[in-house]
Amino acid sequence: MDVVPPELNSLLPDEIMDTEAIVTDDDLPAVCPAPPNPLETQDAPVPMETEVPEIVTLCTAAPSIPVQRTQALTTLTSTDSTPSSGTGSTGTQLLLTPSSSTMTLQPTSLTLTAPKPSSPQVTGSLQKLSTPLALPANHQLILNKVASSPGSEAKPTMLKPDGQKLVLTTLGKAGQPIVLALPPGAGKAGTMLSPGDGKGQPQQFKVVTIGGRTDLKPIGVQAVSTASQLIGTSQTAQQGQQLKTLQITKKIPVSTAAPVITKYIITKALNSKGLTSQTSVSPVVTGRVLTQSTPGTPPRTITVADALSTSGGSKVAISPLKSPSKLTVVSVASPSPTSPQKSVAVPLSVALGQQILTMQQSTPTSPAKAGVSLSAQNVKPVQTVSMGGVPPQFKTIVPLATPPNVQQIQVPGSRFHYVRLVTASSGSHTVTGSSPSSVAGTIQPAKPMVVNSAAVRMSVPIVSAQTVKQVVPKPLTSASPQVVTSQQQRLIMPATPLQQIQPLPPGTLLAPAHGQGNMGYAVLSAPYVTQLQQSTIVTLASNSGFSTPSSVQTQARLPLNGLSASDSTSRPRKPCNCTKSQCLKLYCDCFANGEFCSNCNCTNCFNNLEHESERLKAIKACLDRNPEAFKPKIGKGKEGESDRRHSKGCNCKRSGCLKNYCECYEAKIMCSSICKCVGCKNFEESPERKTLMHLADAAEVRVQQQTAAKTKLSSQISDLLTRTTPTISSGGGKLPYTFVTKEVAEATCDCLMETAEQAELSNQSQAMAERVILEEFGRCLKRIINYAGKAKTDCC
DNA sequence: GAGTTTGAAACT
DNA sequence: CAGTTTCAAACTC
Structure with missing residues (x-):
């Protein structure tokens, strides 16, 4: 059984988990459908958002690439989702040619095409990346733009304020990590990534490196420096950004080769101002990175294909949440093709807020092909259905056509909840455990195609979505349904307190993974996980060959509502x-x-x-x-008004807006000018409101005090009795001291508290009250001793 | 816990 | 848009 390595959790940057750091953008469309894939005509055309998402496609250009499976990633193409886009002189190209001898990559070109005519930055700029990449020693390739159009770097303005930098990193396979960084200029192309919302949001810069050698940290560092440069040059607002590099080491079994230690390096940009909303992390999937959430950016589709043969095709959809919220990455297993040479185009589709990143595996049958073709069009497995007017949070991706089994794994101390989806074909693998030490062991050696993934949460902007995209399960079209021994699906879902996130409906997409890769990924929102837990898991288990359904049942189950136990307590739904x-x-x-x-x-x-x-x-x-139906009712008020106010205002007539019938009062905010309530008493100077508040405060304090007193008393009594009981005798001999149980102590406390309350109610003096309480305590002790003695006698 | 009150949502 | 009905939560007993 594969278990999501706890390391992933521990290593993941806090910002990833920090929902507060998530930038929300109402303007972002929920999902960007991938452009129709010409190659896969059987798929229904993917509905387009009102805003045309741009697509970035990473694909390997060299079909003839030597079979050394490694980075087939050669071409990066970003195009507008519009089919016709991408042609234009406006495209920006980044050419990358690995010079490192260690690299198995054929000279390739990284092409970024930003079809947006409107973006000046992109227009007619062809940028070349320095192909002779340094770092041969560590097998790292870092793409930097060597020659950029004068305007691109020099002019920060070229980048839209909210522009996002696209950093594509790695895919490195055994010891050959590659880091692709799209410089600001490229980012321009990146305009695709950061459509001009004009929100002026700071750029986000994330570098994620997956795979490769253990000494990749330098990569991260370098990437960081690069990122810093980019940030510094391209965005003035983001000065002071910091980057963090995370390194995750994983042993990834390769089909025929010995397990290779792969390190995931996640470099994230940190906003020096407090890590807030500007941070995002590129999801790392199966050794692929793909995405960046760009708050404030229009819907975009990024497709990346790499030559990793070991991974199964998958799609990742991250549905924007109503507000920042957690995302779950789900790996979806799919039947893997028999092709020994796993050259797989892996389109990744991830919808971040309005971005969709599509990862798909095309399952090439060509045995010796390392070539990777990748295009947004390959998104086929996922069908997105446009639901006009449906908010992004409802963007839904229908469960896999071939639902996988789900196993939930909770890693102690981790804020992520992991759910593993296991396809029917999976063998009887069992979860080895979530202990951090089992990282390497988490992946079955026998599973050649298993790829590691990291749980990544991306910032998802709030979208005022006009459309809803639903992904419909698609029949698996992959070639050979060959059964793979280790098809596993892993769902990684961060569970954060609900209060930190806006409740989100299913925004998930599970696309059947095709191809050899056994892993697919999808991002699920908590509700979906819950649902999976409720239904899919069992259902899938039943229809699968999974030999140990019980193990699924016995898996650590996700807490209710996708919250951890502690989270649930903090805000139970x-x-x-x-x-x-x-x-x-x-x-x-x-x-x-x-x-x-x-x-x-x-x-x-x-x-x-x-x-x-x-x-x-x-x-x-x-x-x-009501298009605003699913938007939070409590929002920011006009200037000069309270920070929080009801978006529509209440209409109370009889409650005086001082009962929970009133939505304003319930939200603990005062009524505002837009309220149409009658006889409102929920305003600042309202004496009734103040009285209520005082009463409520007093009650709360009282409860707290009582609780504290009870706890303390219980502890003291327990301690006292525990220490004294062995010597207490009743009729001679020692009494069993185990009779002082927690229940006994609590019961005693209850008696004492009740006595105290009665004394208080009867207005007795403090001294008298204390006396009464002590007397009660004495009686309690006596009774306890008596019962203990009796118990001992009976026992004897 | 049953019944009532309340106001938002839904309907006309 | 206004009036009415439906609904489920809040509240009372």
Whole structure:
């Protein structure tokens, strides 16, 4: 069994997990469908967003590349999702030619094409990257733009403020990591990545390196420096950004070769201002990196294909959450082709906020082909259905056509919840454990195609999505359904406290992975994980050859609502009790919050994966009625007003806005000018409100004090009794001291507290109260001793 | 826990 | 857009 290495968790930058660091952008479209793939005509055309997503395609240009499986990644092409895009003189090209002898890559070219005519930066600029890459020693290739158009680097303005830098890194395979960095100029091309929302958001710069040797850290460093340069040159606003490099070492079994130690180096840009919203991390999938979330950037599709033969095709979709939220990366296993030479084009489709990054594996049958073809068009496995007006958070990707088994793994101390999806073909692998030390062991040596992935959370901008894309499960078209012994799917899902994220509906995409790669990845939002937990897991287990379904059952289960136990306690979600709405109307809080119902008391609930189609219809209906239906009701008020206010205002008539019927009061905010309430008492100077507040505060303090007192008392009593009992005798002999249980101590505390309260209520003096309490305590002790003695006697 | 009240959502 | 109905949560007893 593969277990997500705990190291991934520990090594992942905090910012990744920090939802607060996520930048939200309402303008981002939820999902960017990948451009139709000419090669895969059977797929229905992917609906396009209103905003045309740009696509970045990484593909290997050299079909004839020597079989050394390694970096087939040769071409990076970013094009507008528009089919016709990409032609234009405006394209920017980056040429990369690895000079390192150690590199198995054929001289290739990295081409970035930004078809956006409107972006001046891109226009007519052809940039070449210095091909002679340094670092042959460590097998690292870092692409830097050697000659860039004068404007690109020199002019920070060239980059849109919110422009995002695209850093493509590595794919390195055994000891040959490659880092591709798109310089600002390229980023321009990157305009594709950062469409001009004009939000002025700082660029994000992330470098992720996967695979390669253990000594890759330097790469990260270098990448960092590069990134820093880029940042410094391209974006003035982002000065002071810091980069962190994470290194994750994994042993990745290769099909026929000995296991290779692969290191994941995640370099992230940190905003010196506090790591906040500007940080994002490129998801690392199966040794591939692909994505960057770019808050404020328009929908874009990035497709990357690399020559990694070991990985299975997969698609990754990250659905934007209503607000920053956690994303889950799910690896999807698919039948792997029999082709020994695993040259696989792996289109990765990831939707970040409005970006979709499509990873797909084309399963070439050519035995000796290291060549990788990759294009956005290969996104076929995933079908995106446009749901007009559906918010991004509802962007949904329908479960895999061939649902995998899911195994949930919770790594102690990790904020991520891992769920592994295991395809039916998987053997009887069992989870080896989540201990950090088992990293290398987490991957079955027998699984040649297993690729490591890192859990990455990306910042997902809030999208005011006008469209919803739904990914429909596609039938596996991959060639040979050869059964692979180790097809595994791993779902990595960070679970963060809900309060940190806006509840998000399923925004996930699970695309059937094709090809040899046994791993696919998808990003799931927590609700989906919950659903998977509820349904898919079991279902899949049943129909799969998975020999140890029980193991699935016994896997650490995700806490409710995708929250860890601690998280759940921090903000438990109230279960709904809907009876007539099928939980498909806004009456239902779960639905309104974009969550699946989980552990609710509802009847005839349709707010789950089993009724995804109905649910989507309902979502659409709600959005038709009110496009803002799923947006947070509590938002920022106008200038001069309170920071928080109800977006629509309340309409209370009888509650005085001082009961929880009032949405303003419930949100603990005061009514504003837009409220239409009658007899409102929920305003700053309201005496009633102040009284309520004081009462509430007093009550809260009282509860806290009582709790603290009880705890302390319990501890003291327990300690006292524990120490004294052995010597306490009743009728001679020692009493069993095990009778002082927690329950006994607590019961004693309850008695004392009750006595204290009665004394307080009867207005007794403190001295008197203390006396009464002590007397009660004495009685309690006596009773305890008596019972203990009796128990001893009975026992004897 | 049952019944009532309340206001948002849905409907007309 | 206004009035009415439906609905589920909040509240009361």
